[in-house]
Amino acid sequence: MELHGGPADGQLLDVTGWSLEELAGGALLATSTGVRGPGGRWDYVPARRPVHWDGDTP
Template sequence: MGRQGWQGRRVYGSERGGPAGPVPGHAYVELVGGPLDGQLLDVTGWSEAELAGGALLATDTGLWGPGGRSDYIPDSSAGGSCSRYVWNGDTP
């Protein structure tokens, strides 16, 4: 999960006081598509079951605006790797 090209990338949650970029020793998945495209999600400490479940992430820039959430699921084309989550739609 720790790819070299992730340096300088924005981490989801940084707008709420989290680190702006990747932190050494942390594990990340790349968010692909949707309103959070290109950001990284810190999944440090997540179990395999949690990783397999994807993430429902709060965002003000999705279809539902402030208070909405974007659903990201593991990329099935990644061959079992959880290094990417793809956008699965937005929900209020």
């Protein structure tokens, strides 16, 4: 799945083996370079195609 917007724009996320339920929930990707610093997460949501960045979380 290709990620759009935010810090991971254009990167591919391997979702092989993810269930439909997991795909519907989006992805919180661990990062050390997020707005919230080390240990934060990038939030990508599948609200529309393609999957878009929805901000950082602590």
